Amino acid sequence: MSLHIPFDNSYARLPAQLFASHAPTPVATPRLVAFNHALAATLGLTGTDEEDTLAQVFSGSVIPPGAEPLAQLYAGHQFGHWNPNLGDGRAILLGEANGYDIQLKGAGRTPYSRSGDGRAWLGPVLREYVLSEAMHALGVPTTRALAAVETGEEVFRETALPGAVLTRVATSHIRVGTFQILAARQDITGLQALFEHTLTRHFPDATGPVDLLDAVIARQAELIAHWMSIGFIHGVMNTDNCAISGETIDYGPCAFMDSYHPNTVFSSIDRQGRYAYANQPDIVVWNMAQLATALVPLMPDQDAAIKAFTRSIHAMPALIHHSWLRRFRAKIGLNTARDGDETLITGLLTLMAQQGADFTNTFRALVNDSAGDQFVDRPAYEDWARPWRDRLEQEPGDPQATMRAANPALIARNHRVEQMIQAAVAGDYTPFTRLMTALATPYDAPGAFSDLARPPSEDERVQRTFCGT
Incomplete structure (x- = not known):
């Protein structure tokens, strides 16, 4: 095999109760549909020019030398409810290369699959490939996509669908839920x-532990x-989708807003709007409180630990707000901080919500002062x-350059992602390739894109997104 991956698998050297050693299940006829050569170079991979070999390895049909495949144990709060029976039910960590997980x-099925089949279908695989790489290009900390492989097998959800495997790369897959399961089991050693x-x-x-919590926060x-x-x-x-590393992880029913409204929800399983756009700051604080709870057993003085952790959690909303204000100042061209800036920002957002203005296009149009075109009531915008x-x-400086750097011209719009998936299922990967090319430079003028x-349009609008599990 010409492909070489410089594995050094630190997670596999942890106590055995943190994972289950488990090999991936080979597939029928793997075919490589996408491979991220730039990311492969970052990982130190060599010999990546043989597509058949890449398809065999990144479908799980061939285990490369040095890999120590395993499924990680974790639990978590799902929509606020404790679920102790989680873990990698369809994901297998091959190992680590140059400090990154390759998963x-x-x-295929693992000891944590429960009633699942351990497989994925092509749609969610391509969706995560596009979304995670788009987020990376936007500068957002995120897991990455190394490869997508068709399996040549069908996956049954509501109907028969083409199977696929995604190779995900992360600085680690340690989650809040990884700490939670060990604390719940009172496994202090683990x-x-x-x-x-x-x-x-x-x-x-x-x-x-206090330092760790503060760093994660x-x-x-x-x-x-x-x-x-x-x-x-x-x-x-x-909490099982909240990475300790601070990376965006698990691109299931995620979405970018088109028309702005703070209560926007896309996820088909979020029936109460728990994870709506505007609720995300509060939810991450709640998640960090669960991490703090899981860390308490590591402290010799648990009363003092609870007081210290509580101070950290209570300070978090202000940290989020400070970062939010800095980013939104830049979005309207402000490099300096003055009283009244937040009122200016929230005034625009309120107007956008009232008139259904497009989030991305409105902020981008501020660069050349043409955002009024996004509003039905233009006089209200001019006010x-x-x-x-x-x-x-x-x-001081160049406010237009500030806005151009803070406001992308292109995002992975839901309807374009869905159109890409439909085309790929029909055997046409042209929209996928075009989308990947365009989203690689989201802050540039879109030109041909x-x-x-x-x-x-109204008939293109995506109302609901799905996990795809």
């Missing part, structure tokens, strides 16, 4: 080992503010814009 999603591993891997400057606060600034809705912010223009005149900036 196969849809690689919890201590996971804690030490997490410090080594992600937070080498941290010296104890800082990353999550920045991440959620970043999501909010680009109109991203994760859709299923369960907002006059003090905004006055404020810009007082700004300007059609991808268009919001959906």
